[in-house]
Structures are given as structure tokens and as C-alpha cells.
Amino acid sequence: MKLYNYFRSSASFRVRIALNLKGLPYEYVPVHIARGEHRQEAWAGALPEGLVPTLELDDGTLLTQSMAIIEYLDETQAGAKLLPSDALGRARVRALSQIVACEIHPINNLRVLKYLVKEFKVEEEPKNEWYRHWVRTGLEAFEKQLAAGPKGRFCYGDTPTLADCCLVPQIFNGQRFNTDLSGLPRTMAAFEACMALEAFQKAQWSACPDAE
Amino acid sequence: MKLYNYFRSSASFRVRIALNLKGLPYEYVPVHIARGEHRQEAWAGALPEGLVPTLELDDGTLLTQSMAIIEYLDETQAGAKLLPSDALGRARVRALSQIVACEIHPINNLRVLKYLVKEFKVEEEPKNEWYRHWVRTGLEAFEKQLAAGPKGRFCYGDTPTLADCCLVPQIFNGQRFNTDLSGLPRTMAAFEACMALEAFQKAQWSACPDAE
Known part of the structure; x- marks a missing residue:
């Protein structure tokens, strides 16, 4: 592949x-x-x-x-x-994934940020504030969903799922733009559990062959 | 339910x-x-x-x-x-759905439009242009995906799938903001096939009990 x-x-x-x-x-x-x-x-x-x-x-x-x-x-x-074996578990993992993939990430995509700058003449700091706003709002929803779900080391249960695959890059993005990530205990615990694993470490930006 | x-x-x-x-x-x-x-x-x-x-x-x-x-x-x-029985078919239907749900809709969500107006003082017409831009860009990608896939009356095959559930509301939104929907033959043919069905007609805005 x-x-x-x-x-x-x-x-x-x-x-x-x-x-x-x-x-x-x-x-x-x-x-x-x-x-x-x-x-x-x-x-x-x-x-x-x-x-x-x-x-x-x-x-x-x-x-x-x-x-x-x-x-x-x-x-x-x-x-x-990467998906649970039961339908309700899959629904929860997909919903968590979609909070990131449908509620946060698209709004902060590079082409959207470029449009803000080019067409609306948005300056650097308000653009970064926009970025942080959508990360923070989305992660607060993510945290509520985690809190309503079963306890586990990762986003859903004790092994990584699609939801962890979506969460981790979003946390990296949030950190890059200095987003306030306080008060998100379940979310950040899942992030840290993921980053203890080689599969996540090897996938991060700094480990990529084209990293700058 | x-x-x-x-x-x-x-x-x-x-x-x-x-x-x-x-x-x-x-x-x-x-x-x-x-x-x-x-x-x-x-x-x-x-x-x-x-x-x-x-x-x-x-x-x-x-x-x-x-x-x-x-x-x-x-x-x-x-x-x-609403999902095909084979993994490749599911991947295609999910990808089509995600073009709408991850590439178009989130950027044009009400709360995003409100942010543009409140924080960036974007006027009505540039806001509508933003809206049309993301619908058009996304639907062009959608059309390319349809063209690369198997022929059928709907987005994937001859019965409606998750992809049609996502497409139809997006076309309604596009029309509401006068988006140019020309040159999207497969996309619009799927839309029309859907709107010939009662399941789609009964779900539309104007048929809802809270419609204004």
C-alpha cells in the first residue's frame, strides 16, 4: 500500500x-x-x-x-x-471521531485559514484566536462525551480506537496554536495513554520523512 | 425513538x-x-x-x-x-458522505457564520460568497468521486445510501444560497432520483412540524 x-x-x-x-x-x-x-x-x-x-x-x-x-x-x-465489536460501541467511537473530524478540524483546515487571510484580511492573532476557539469548543464537547461513556484508559475502553486516531492529531494542532487544554481530564489522559505507544510516536509530525 | x-x-x-x-x-x-x-x-x-x-x-x-x-x-x-454489503463499497459510500460532512457542511455551519459576522465583521454578501465557495468546491470533489465510481441512479448503485442522506440536505443548502450547481451531472442526477422518493420529500425542511 x-x-x-x-x-x-x-x-x-x-x-x-x-x-x-x-x-x-x-x-x-x-x-x-x-x-x-x-x-x-x-x-x-x-x-x-x-x-x-x-x-x-x-x-x-x-x-x-x-x-x-x-x-x-x-x-x-x-x-x-480499531472499532468495537458491538453496534453501540461503534456508534460511540464514531461519534467521538466525528466531533474531531466534523466539528473541529474542517474549520481550521489550511485552505480555510488561507481564505480568512486572503478574502477577509484577517490578521495573524485573530486568525489564531479563531483556531483556538474551535479546538476548545470541540474538545469541551469531546470531554462531555467521554465523561458520559464507559471508563477506560483510551477514548473508548482499554485499547486505542478510531477515536484515538482522530483525537491525537487534534491535540497536536491545539498545542501548536497554544490552545488552553486545561480542564479536559479524560481527553488529556487518553492523549497521554496514546503517546506512550510506539504506533502514535512513529506517526507524529517530527517522525515523518518529509518533516521540516 | x-x-x-x-x-x-x-x-x-x-x-x-x-x-x-x-x-x-x-x-x-x-x-x-x-x-x-x-x-x-x-x-x-x-x-x-x-x-x-x-x-x-x-x-x-x-x-x-x-x-x-x-x-x-x-x-x-x-x-x-444504507451501507453496501462489501468493504470497498462501504469505503466509497463513507468517503462520499465525508466529503459533505467533513469538507463542506462544518465550514458553513450557523455558528461559524455567526463568528464571521460577530468577530470579523464580515458583511452579508462576502459571507454568502464564502458559503457558496465551500459548497461549490466540495461538490466538485463529490462529482469527481462519483465519476470515478460505478454507475448507478443514486450516489452509489441503484438504491439510496448514507451518501444520498448527506448529499440531499447539502444541495438544499446550496440552492438556498444560490450556489452555482451547473456542471455536476452525476451529483444532480442522484439528487433528483432521491427527491422522487417519499422518504426524502417527507424529510425536507418544508415538511417539518417546526418549519417556518
Whole structure:
């Protein structure tokens, strides 16, 4: 398998974690999003949507959207299970994942920040405040969901799931923009439990071949 | 089952479509998001995240996040299947759904638009242009994904799936803001096939008990 991705992309980071947790080897293909490489002609075949991550299977099939990729890997590959075996557990893990992937991350995506600067002339500090606002608001909802769910070392239970794959990159992003992460005990405990694992460490920005 | 929702919320609209497609009766509980009812104390028990839709099961269990709710219903309830039976098909349907739910809708959510107006003093027309920009960009990616997939009357195959549940409310939103929807033949053909079905018609804004 080949993963077209970018070290700083948190959606890429999610898939790298999942591949590591499942023990699946893959070829790392760096695409420099910040330089706009994903929109260049050379990548048009491999990246039809112009978004990373894209996972290329051994038969050439291209899969997009990080959560869809991770569920596909979980359904088809051996290794650690990233979704619970019961429907209610899956619903809880997916809902946690979607708080990050549908409530926080899209609003703070690079192209959205660029639009704010280019079209609305938003200055650096108000832009960073916007970033922190959506991270904080989303993580407070995440914390409430964790508090309402069963106790465990990770986001759901005592092994990492799709929800942990989504949470960890978001915490990295939040820290990068100096977001207040206090008062989120369950969330930060899950983050720390994850970061004690090699699968998460090896997926982080600083461990990527294209890291700057 | 009870669905806490708002007629105009497109995430609520997705779940209403799914409940109708599966033929599941439910109690419609209107929560007026635009008036901020979801943040009021009276709703804090039923809406722990302060977001609609929330589905309350008969045993009192609360489920949040529209895609997670729909997958739960599909896994546990009889009726039409909203996810394909094979892993690759599921990956494609989820990816299409996530283009809408992770690439378009969050950026145009009411609370985001309010932030633009309140904090960045964005005027009405640039705000509407922002709205149209993200709908158009996202639907162009959606169209490319459809074109790369198997032919069918709906987004994936000849019966409606989770992807159609996500697409249709997004098209309504796009039309409401006069988004250019030309040059999206597969997307608009799927939309029209959906709107010929009672399950979609009955879920639309104008058919809701709290419609204004």
C-alpha cells in the first residue's frame, strides 16, 4: 500500500496511526500541501480530489477520507481492532471521531485559514484566536462525551480506537496554536495513554520523512 | 425513538431521511437552534453536546453525530440497507458522505457564520460568497468521486445510501444560497432520483412540524 500524505496534515496523521496500530507496512509518499503540490497536474491521477491522505491499495484502488480509510483497513486487515465489536460501541467511537473530524478540524483546515487571510484580511492573532476557539469548543464537547461513556484508559475502553486516531492529531494542532487544554481530564489522559505507544510516536509530525 | 432536531439543520435532515428510508417511526422533538435553545439549561440533559441531531433510543440511550447515528440504525434495524454489503463499497459510500460532512457542511455551519459576522465583521454578501465557495468546491470533489465510481441512479448503485442522506440536505443548502450547481451531472442526477422518493420529500425542511 502507498499513503499519499503530508507530515503536517492531521487527517494524514490519523491514517498513519491506524496503519501503525494494525502493524501494516506502507510506502510513504510525501505531497507538500502547503506548497500546493496536491493541486498540480503531476498529482491529478493519484489525488483525484486534490486532498490528502489518499491510500493506494496494491491493486491500484484509491481510497480517500481518513475515517473511511481507517474503517476499510479495520474491516479488511488483521491486527488490532480499531472499532468495537458491538453496534453501540461503534456508534460511540464514531461519534467521538466525528466531533474531531466534523466539528473541529474542517474549520481550521489550511485552505480555510488561507481564505480568512486572503478574502477577509484577517490578521495573524485573530486568525489564531479563531483556531483556538474551535479546538476548545470541540474538545469541551469531546470531554462531555467521554465523561458520559464507559471508563477506560483510551477514548473508548482499554485499547486505542478510531477515536484515538482522530483525537491525537487534534491535540497536536491545539498545542501548536497554544490552545488552553486545561480542564479536559479524560481527553488529556487518553492523549497521554496514546503517546506512550510506539504506533502514535512513529506517526507524529517530527517522525515523518518529509518533516521540516 | 425520539429525534431531537431542527427543521433547518442539515445534519438533522440526514437522519430524518435515514429513518424514513428504513421505515422507522420516531417522535419529532423540535429544538430551535437559531434561537439558541440547544444551549439552554432545559435541554442540557437531552443534548449533552449542545448539538442536534440527538437520537434517543427507547431505553434512554442518547446517540449523537448524524453519520454515526445512521450507521447505528443501519446495523441494528431492519429495512432498506444504507451501507453496501462489501468493504470497498462501504469505503466509497463513507468517503462520499465525508466529503459533505467533513469538507463542506462544518465550514458553513450557523455558528461559524455567526463568528464571521460577530468577530470579523464580515458583511452579508462576502459571507454568502464564502458559503457558496465551500459548497461549490466540495461538490466538485463529490462529482469527481462519483465519476470515478460505478454507475448507478443514486450516489452509489441503484438504491439510496448514507451518501444520498448527506448529499440531499447539502444541495438544499446550496440552492438556498444560490450556489452555482451547473456542471455536476452525476451529483444532480442522484439528487433528483432521491427527491422522487417519499422518504426524502417527507424529510425536507418544508415538511417539518417546526418549519417556518
